[in-house]
Amino acid sequence: MKQSSLEETLTAIVGSSHLLTRSSDLSAFEQDTWQRYRGKAAFVARPGSTQQVADILHAAARHGASVVPQGGNTGLVAGGIPDSSGREIVLSLSRMNRIRTVEPLGEFAVAEAGVVLADLQKAAENVGRFFPLSLGAEGSCQIGGNIATNAGGLNVVRYGMMRGLVLGLEVVLPDGTIWNGLRSVRKDNTGYDLKQLFIGSEGTLGIVTAASLKLMPPQRERQTIWMSVPALDHALQLFERFRVHFGDIISSFELLHSNGVELAVAHLVNCRRPVEAPHPWHVLIELAWALPSGLRDHAERLLEDLFETGIATDGSIAESEAQRLNMWKVREGQSEAARSRGVVLRSDVSVSIELIPTLLAAVEKWVDSQESEIIFMPFGHIGDGNIHCNCVVAERQAPDIEPRFLAFLFQQVSTLGGSISAEHGVGRLKTDAVWMRKPQIEWLLSRAVKDLLDPSSTLNPGVIFGKPGTSQSSSLANGDRAKVL
Numbered sequence: 001m002k003q004s005s006l007e008e009t010l011t012a013i014v015g016s017s018h019l020l021t022r023s024s025d026l027s028a029f030e031q032d033t034w035q036r037y038r039g040k041a042a043f044v045a046r047p048g049s050t051q052q053v054a055d056i057l058h059a060a061a062r063h064g065a066s067v068v069p070q071g072g073n074t075g076l077v078a079g080g081i082p083d084s085s086g087r088e089i090v091l092s093l094s095r096m097n098r099i100r101t102v103e104p105l106g107e108f109a110v111a112e113a114g115v116v117l118a119d120l121q122k123a124a125e126n127v128g129r130f131f132p133l134s135l136g137a138e139g140s141c142q143i144g145g146n147i148a149t150n151a152g153g154l155n156v157v158r159y160g161m162m163r164g165l166v167l168g169l170e171v172v173l174p175d176g177t178i179w180n181g182l183r184s185v186r187k188d189n190t191g192y193d194l195k196q197l198f199i200g201s202e203g204t205l206g207i208v209t210a211a212s213l214k215l216m217p218p219q220r221e222r223q224t225i226w227m228s229v230p231a232l233d234h235a236l237q238l239f240e241r242f243r244v245h246f247g248d249i250i251s252s253f254e255l256l257h258s259n260g261v262e263l264a265v266a267h268l269v270n271c272r273r274p275v276e277a278p279h280p281w282h283v284l285i286e287l288a289w290a291l292p293s294g295l296r297d298h299a300e301r302l303l304e305d306l307f308e309t310g311i312a313t314d315g316s317i318a319e320s321e322a323q324r325l326n327m328w329k330v331r332e333g334q335s336e337a338a339r340s341r342g343v344v345l346r347s348d349v350s351v352s353i354e355l356i357p358t359l360l361a362a363v364e365k366w367v368d369s370q371e372s373e374i375i376f377m378p379f380g381h382i383g384d385g386n387i388h389c390n391c392v393v394a395e396r397q398a399p400d401i402e403p404r405f406l407a408f409l410f411q412q413v414s415t416l417g418g419s420i421s422a423e424h425g426v427g428r429l430k431t432d433a434v435w436m437r438k439p440q441i442e443w444l445l446s447r448a449v450k451d452l453l454d455p456s457s458t459l460n461p462g463v464i465f466g467k468p469g470t471s472q473s474s475s476l477a478n479g480d481r482a483k484v485l
Contacts, residue, residue, distance in 0.1 A: 261278070359412055
């Protein structure tokens, strides 16, 4: 591409103040939130409208340039980070942050891609409704990124992932064509559900510029419960008992290992363990319903029974919002706290719920067998089988331990019929690991869709599929595309 000519074109589209070209301005868009992965961008374009996004993609296609869409840059698999070539345009959607509509009777909101998740939650609350997607990064992650990665988070056990919350989309295709699919009806059975192509596609098929999203009735009473158990199988027994007793009013059911809890209590400011003494495992549960009262009584009766039977050894119900927030601080602050001890090796896997003890026992045995000091601190969403089998290691040891740890973990997950990416996506980091485990036909079908919508690979090349000609992408493509097309 002729960079000077492209720069002039992009400047004409977004204005000189919204086309970043200096290294000092580009830096924040070239590195992930945990500062482990860095690329190099040619420019950062910050459009303020859907039409400007369309004009940017049209210009990029004409100049043979690649575009990397980026939201709040809170992803963990480098899916929104440019590669190291210095030739890719980062397209930041943060200026497109308008909530266009909030409709309480129809129970939907239309929000642009750059709307911060917490702002949408507040807008729903202001009209007596509730938007249930909840993430640790909700104060900075954006709706477009949530859709592009099919975000999961804390309330999946009750409300499902982002895919189930989207009613319609506005999308700009790689050639600059705008598809307005911002429908807000709950039932539309008129053929292919095209919006599902773009949800979870990580910006490789089109750029989501706005979305129509489901709102829910308000949750007038909420009870947040911390319970400690002597063994992991007791945590699963707790889940079964709560599930039978409370059914779909369980919003969250989170598992925490003692190592992570003690790191949080030791290193986070004003963070307290919700129970008096350390325990091997802990569970954080949140119940909520639309009725104004009565849930507390039901919770207390069940807890009395659980203590009597020995399934749980300690626990408490939050008596105030401050206590509730402290419980969630312990859960959400573990990775931040662990940075004081070294590098956090992150993972994001899922297995069927009953297989969680099998997986974690195998991984803990592997960790214990290593000569290096490794702090094993798994936590996650036990209610949907998504566990983050994280470890902390010394920075100098991370390059050696990380690939071996992930290889072992991914093999165990595959053996158990699980997924090596439950909610974080594929990005640039997991391309080979994903495709070497999936049937060939899945790669061929996925690649056929990519080639149909983005034949020039303008959008996010290297994300999901890997770089052309490397390992899996090369071996799977040779001679087999005709089987699908």
